[in-house]
Amino acid sequence: MERYYSKEIECAPREQLRAMQSERLVSQVRHVWDNVPYYRHKMEQAGVSPADIRSIDDITKLPFLKKDDLRDSYPDGLRGVPAKECVRIHSTSGTTGKRVVAYYTKEDIDLWETCVARALVAADISDEDVVQVCYGYGLFTGGLGLHGGAEKLGCMVLPMSSGSTDRQLQFMEDLKSTVLCCTPSYAAYLSESIHERVLSDRIHLRKGIFGAEAWSEDMRASIESSLGIKAHDIYGLTELSGPGVAYECSVQNGMHINEDHFYAEVIDPDTGESLPLGSKGELVITSLTKKGFPLLRYRTRDICILSAEKCACGRTFVKMSRPMGRSDDMLIIKGVNVFPSQIETVLIQQGYPANYQIIVDRVNNSDTLDVLVEMTAENFSDSLSKITAKEKALVAELKAMLGIYANVHLVTPKTITRSEGKAVRVIDKRKI
Amino acid sequence: MGVRQISVFLENKSGQLAHICRIIADAGINMKALNIAETSDYGVVRLITDKPDLTVRVLSDEGLVCRCTDVVAISVPDVPGGLADVLELIARKNISIEYMYSMMGNDGKSHAVMVFQTEEPSEVFAKAGLDVLCGKDIGISEA
């Protein structure tokens, strides 16, 4: 039977939710106008004032915030309350330039933990569970986010942080962890290590909460079967609090957005135009309640689809698909859009590990795509022709999926940098 | 009656073969034969050693992908036309060969050894009148 952490909100009638969102947006816009000069200036430039925002329908009048805005306003240009009222910061690194610092009041932390607790209960986790958190602790929101939600729910939490696989497995076995929280690639890595050490019979895991990284349905199936668990997706961004903005229910088909705290829209990433539900586009999130770092219409760069179809779990929250790539992760190679997740899907279908690296370069004014793939015992043979035949099949499937040719390079297992934190999947050497 | 061969995945990176040989040497294993098949990107190293089980273990422990398969070793007279006779016989019997390579004989007599990978059982070679060798004949100490 489906369980809920806050049933009256999670299953509220849509009209009631919408009324709540309208009321909260109006007061949030007023809060930002009064306290965040950076955004007030943006509103003034767009010719909008708080008086124009009377319901959630008016949200499209508001200007967007982009990651660049967050960098420009570093370190505290978007903080919504005096530092004295903040109790914590988290920070996310950009690949270029300055970091982004996000601020939290005591209430912000509480609402974040509530969102995470809903995610855990939706995965049928309760205070009976032993939750092993292997996301990094510190500035990264993964560790403390899952930790806070699990503790709020009353679980016993193992604050392992990332790394040290030996210690992870030791605690997992000795303390009988039932829930694993980490990146999907680290879950896949732990699962391989468990099988190598023949520990499967001594592991008690039954659920996994995996996020912070792109993964595919095939990767989920492979992790679920190798660890004997149900793997649930969780979504969030440091800019918006952290994991728990959206979470998966027992249906495991899309993530419910915590709509009492976050309002979601999808836009055309090129024109900024709002798209109807069901369209594929860039996810834009408005924080309706956070006071420390109150972002309005923040462009997440994640490409996804929103759906308001009735979910079998009973929740009325809108669902987002798993991000299909990031608008800025998308590689344009020979004029073709390529998402790393497409390559991952093919690798898993062809029996290769999801640990890969993509190298894009430009040789003689033409783009090249190279993919490093790890050899496995199953794909290896003493016969070169058998290995080559499998490699050719992989190249053909990649061509079918991507529409362009990829140079595959088979390498020794575990030689591609492993992601105990986040994976380095793409190296773009093009100087454009 | 087959002879066990160890094959190892070889990434095309400088020092890879030296790395494999050093691992084997450090385990006190003696190599009897080495053959490499390669593409421009990777290769398969095929080895016959005096301790096949130990060889697989030490290579796997180092994270290398390897496997053990049976091959057929045949004694070839060390005279002009020795190999031609053997291969003609194999061709006449329609025995298909995936790959082959030569190795040192172990008996100090004037014989060479050819190693064959084939789908056929080694009895087919013996029935064809060829001198099929067992592991002991070529210095494999593990059973």
Ligand SMILES: [Zn+2]
């Ligand atoms: Zn649901």
